[in-house]
Amino acid sequence: MKGNICYSKSSNEICIVENGYLVCEDKKCAGVYTELPEQYEFFPLFDYSEQLVVPGLVDLHVHAPQYPFRGMAMNLELIDWLNAYTFVEEAKYKDLEYAEKAYEIFVDDLKKSATTRAVVFGTIHKDATLLLMDKMEKVGIKGFVGKVNMDRNSPDYLCEENAEKAAIITEEWINACEKYENVKPILTPRFTPSCTDELFEKLSVLQKKYNLPVQSHLSENLGEIEWVKELCPGTKNYGDSYDRYDMFGNDCPTIMAHCVYSGEEEVETMRKQGVFVAHCPESNTNLSSGVAPVKDYLKKGLKVGLGSDIAAGSSLSIFKAMAMAVQCSKLRWRLFDQSVEPLTVDEVFYLATKGGGEFFGKVGSFEEGYEFDAVVIEDATIRHPQELNVKERLERVIYLAEDKNIVAKFVNGKKIL
């Protein structure tokens, strides 16, 4: 592939090769070159000389069933928002006809976006979740999808009957996922307030039996954190409510969304146990949750990626998540805590690619051996009268790209757009 190639090696360095060659061999990156080495001369060439080529973006946290009400109903904080809007919408996915219509739109929009990998919440409904996975499998997006578990503090119309039944249905769902190549199951206890101890115990058994990853929510909202304290009196912190069931890193690959208010001890456990933080700046803004101290997390060596968190976040665009991550970190610095510096453009580009990509293995960079996920961006519609270098063009794209600017997308070596 020929183009203006941009990728991260580390969180503070974007590598740029203007008019370079990016070689894909056996679905993997085989290097970035200014001159094409002789041995690749007979490979087919995709010529994107005028365009930007970046690694596929990674969305570490997105609620597919909430896509219908993106951009609406953000006048409440987390718990009230869940009860007033979110649970009502998610309950509709019991009806497969509705799920078909809704997930068709979600997956089609995801396909047109710059996202190549996504870690997705479904609903409690097994069949609707499989329908979502069918659709993602078909378009070629890679990802993890979770049938949600919740058996307490949830409305009657969106609550699993009991822990035992929840576990049985969840295991049926896990077995039904065997057929997929691109999408894999991820255990998804919604969050501590909505899961009984018994449910956690049973999910922990399934986690070990099938060696599954886990996703959930952590320390997002001050009221939520207080509630978890009340619900789990024996725990050291919110994170511990997952850790006590071995669903917090170590042998269990784990993504925790938000971590806006994780204390020192919680952060240190996440670091030691390799828990991924899904930073969702637009969501944390729209629900007035706050701003996670991401620069600090990076300094401490935590694993961090970005999430759109539809529908608390309004946009599926991980470019928008990058811009918002910078913007929110600036307001956090100015309004709240000058000890944590704002994020840079280089850092958020890293978070959206290699940072989140690490959850999938060697994903999110063009370094040798990385899976070949690439997005081609045509930025000529963002007009300018002066000369711009590739770095400047990339920065503009982060702030201003729309779906129309995404002109080609490759996942694991295969062109899907």
Added chain:
Amino acid sequence: MKGNICYSKSSNEICIVENGYLVCEDKKCAGVYTELPEQYEFFPLFDYSEQLVVPGLVDLHVHAPQYPFRGMAMNLELIDWLNAYTFVEEAKYKDLEYAEKAYEIFVDDLKKSATTRAVVFGTIHKDATLLLMDKMEKVGIKGFVGKVNMDRNSPDYLCEENAEKAAIITEEWINACEKYENVKPILTPRFTPSCTDELFEKLSVLQKKYNLPVQSHLSENLGEIEWVKELCPGTKNYGDSYDRYDMFGNDCPTIMAHCVYSGEEEVETMRKQGVFVAHCPESNTNLSSGVAPVKDYLKKGLKVGLGSDIAAGSSLSIFKAMAMAVQCSKLRWRLFDQSVEPLTVDEVFYLATKGGGEFFGKVGSFEEGYEFDAVVIEDATIRHPQELNVKERLERVIYLAEDKNIVAKFVNGKKIL
């Protein structure tokens, strides 16, 4: 015009007439009706039955010459950002060939946006500013445009020779503006740090002689405010540095951009003297300036509108400014000061239409007698599986509209897009 009509009467109420009629008579709104009154039956009908129809949006603060570097170079705070990037770019407009290329892009993008009225900064260059005005006049956007004045604390390459010459050239420019119908001149001392007392005096004379409005910047950044204190030892506050030359409301219609840190006394003067605040949330975020307490300003009865503030703001979209105004007010509330509530969707819609529109007279609403500025929005690309009411559709548009969704635009009764 037939469509789903949305407009503000006050800051806390969006009026919605589903499938209604909006009548234009002699360039003015003649009412919104659920059934078309008999006397209008033979008027030509624009049928936008499926679409949303809203008042044209008002951008109270935008730097046209900074458009080329939108979305880039936002790693510094105000004063350093001006010196490192902004002044360097603005100096290029001495070259009319560059100005031609750059302003062509700016005005064309402005035309495609939902903005019908704009209050614009040019550069210190008379000819380039007239070129910008020619272009705005031609496409039919209404607005005020200012040739910038600055004669101190500015780099040699972007500094007027002295106050006297500045005033002579400014008066030549004012006289050259007589030919315009749509765009009018507005006096534009850049901000207090870049204008000598002598320059302010001479501009004040021109203001009174030609009865011109004034635009400038106020209380944007903490370092800037300290600097103004040093530069103007006799003044009560930053606002007073304009007020002492009668360029702060009363008989001089005035827009002050930002007002992030206006103190009680400054705010009270603005209220009494009817100074407009141009609230620029994206700019104040990108330059780490802070967040203006807009809810408080509204409660106190200040006149407030929104500004894109290109290029400290990356986007020309006033829809984006609305969303950011809500978002930034939520973070201000959460991180800094719970005594000032977040803004609502209804309030930011008001700010972007009737709030800012008031600077132009009866502009920004569909109430009877208002100038007929209307924008038609096709939101079918924002797909959804469920029924949505008009209010929900409007809210989504505020968060998610792109230029492609703007399908028609009328300014003062004339269709310009």
